[in-house]
Amino acid sequence: MGIVASANWGLLPGYTVIGITLGGIYALAAIGLVLIYRVSGVLNFAQGAVSMFSAFVAYQVSTVMGYPAAVGLLAAIVAGGAIGYLIERFTIRPLAGRAPLSKVVVTIGWLLVLQTAAGLIWGQTAYHRPVQLVSIQGFTFPGTSVVVGWDEFTTIVVALGLAFGTAAVLRWTTFGTSMRAVADDPVAARLWGINVNRVMAVSWVAGSAMGAIAGVLITPRINFDPISLTLVVIDAFTAALIGRLTSLPWTVIGAMFLGLAETYPRIFSSNAGAGNAVTFALVLLTLAILFRPGTRLVQRMAAGRDYVPVPAADNPPVRRVIVAAAIGVGIVIPLLFSGYYQSLAAYSLIVGLIVLSLVVLTGLTGQISFCQYSFAAIGAFTVGSLVGGHGWSFWPALLLGVICSIGIGVLVGIPALRLSGLFLAILTIAVALFFDHFLLAPGTLDSFSGGVSSWTVARPSFLGISLDGSYAFYLFTLAVFLVAVLAVWNLSRSKTGRVLRAIRNSEIAAATSGVNVTAWKLTSFGVSAGLAGLAGGLLAPGIGSVSAGAFGFQQSLAVAAIAIVVGVRSVGAAAVGGIFLIFGPELLTHTPISTLAFPLIVGSILILQVILTPQGVVPDWQARFRKRFPPAPRFPTAPEPLVVEPMPNLTASEAPTVKV
């Protein structure tokens, strides 16, 4: 009641205009997304990044170089179309026939590349004066006292015009028909003489150009910086989901609804993150309502699949030698370096734990997640608030943190039961943003997040041994990491691993073989979140303090990218991933390249890797290695053969020879 009472209803008409305008911009971004998805079947996670980069081109042309705003817009449209063409021609087309998720991963690589490049060129956080296309002077809406800016009016008209124009082209023109044919079945379309490549390229160019328009229009309305603009893609996704990723009119309606739903909470609450909470709730609701199993869309998602066989049995003696050598190196080498590097090494092993959590979830069960740092945040902030705020001792706090992470992981897993692939990716991004911009933001839950200050966590002692020194703490994290790796390896080679892989391959066959698919999927989410939570809990004393900035969506994205690059199906990859993610930027400080460029490098490697070695780098090495050291046969002595009884109804001429 207090909230409603404190609301200023006089703001309602003004906020309605703002909300509808925001909706118009979301619609513009979403139309491009839907066009690309409908024709090429790729959900373009880089759509926001393309909008962002194009908007910065307009900024460069108009604000910096002083040309008229219209020239800036034109430059942005050209830039957007060109980027769209580059993405399609050189990174999506080579993946024809591969699983939709591979293509999504490539677009995530582009997201990282474009975002980082824009940050390097135009500055990550600096103030950028937006390109004002149309005057903000307005007119009074007939019959009311509401003032509508000409810029707002233009935005809404352009959005509606492009939406219905695109719908009309798809519906009534020959080229639109061939676009729909390509969307339905590219192979058949090719057989009927449609130039599939051209149609796809056109859809990417047109969709990206629309994204560019959206980018230029939105810059006066949100923080004009690379990250905020890139994340507009989430709102575009939400709008597109309301239109089932196919219907353009419904996408526009969804976008308007979303714009209003994000704006109205400001009447009640000063918490800037409230809009994000609304987006999250809408994503969840839309996914739950629209995407029931068995709808055509979901089936289409399941159609393509990357076929990656499980590595053959390895050679145990050789493996043991290598593992022992790696552990030995891991113990000795840090002794040669300073405390700073020892701390970095400990940090990299903790990040390795987060990569390991993806090995369970993505590698075994095949469920993608872009919110692993949110699970880690649960562990870290539980430890932080209990140790820093309530004077708990570290170990019980860590235990509780891991348990809470498992709980949250299972909760996230429940909507994920119905989703897979792309939709799960969207869901987990929504979860990450919900944590990032709402739950951990100052003012929402300060007793947990610490508000604007951060929690201080001292390093504990273990069995009477103080872990305060860098090397002692490093050894401790090494031990934890090795135990976790061993546990996950045990998991992957026994019943649990087989069951999870079986679920990834065929849920229906797993269920009819007696596997409780629901329970196992939730289990894998729980185990994965528990591992991430453990990492978060260790990160608290590792860094010494816990603050929200360290557990953002960007980190989740980077760790997922790294996990895919190093090979998410291999337990051994976890260590490599952690080391790469932490020591990579460190290495860059010794080169002329800025450490800020690191995500660009990660993104580029990600794109190349998906195209060149789909299994990931580490499994690729392992496969080569196994060729050198072939495995021993799994069963040295075959068990007694069964006696097959003579078969009825058979004549002598058909004697049983079931040899192949």
Added chain:
Amino acid sequence: MAVLLQADDVSMSFGGVHALAGVSFELHRGETLGLIGPNGAGKTTMFNCITGVLPGYRGHIYYDGRDLRNLKPHQRARLKIARTFQNLELFDELSALDNLLLPLDAFSRRGVLGDLLRLPRTVFEERRAQEKARAILHFINLDDWADTPVGDLPVGLQRRLEIGRALCLEPQLLLLDEPGSGLDARETSELARLLASVRARFKITMLLVDHDMALIMRICNRIYVLDYGRMIAEGPPEQIRDDPRVVRAYLGDATATGVVSTEPATSGAVG
């Protein structure tokens, strides 16, 4: 003979299409029942209703005297109902042996913690399960492919492996959905032999859907014929072969005789 499976007035529709319209039949313990009918007659839908893949049918399906209605697919599997799929649903990335291990895994009661820590019980059960799976692998004569990812195997071997996986469930009831589709004449003949030895060795009750009349005639004790979601005929193979309603269902009214093969050795795929 005791009734193992009884369908009582089962109906299922998708939108306006009545895939099953009041189908009733009985399957006795130990018999091999054939279910035939033209494409789209509702055979696979019937399988999906029995195994719980399609919830929401009308009517009742009793298994061993128990109504299956509220049971999930995995719970029905635990009642020892196994099936194969028309469009092969193997775990493509898993090796042949691991595919066979899966039903055994599903039935084992140990949890994640035991696997994480690799407790002695895990090691012991793994060994036991591997021996069992190995025996089935030998039975279906796929020993040489134990470690091959099954996505790499030819269709004939995949079909056999799917039967093997179903056998690992130690089923009382085995539902075979067109095990002969995509097989050549020699492979079909091997399949017939395999099915006969499955029946002889494991004493399993089988429900078999296929278009291959020769296969059906050779293996089944009794045949039901479905057409447009209705049971149109029932009886022993010889009787079904000559039943005018069946011939009409398959061939329409105009042509009448001689196309449904009477020679068991030729594998004429009808429909």
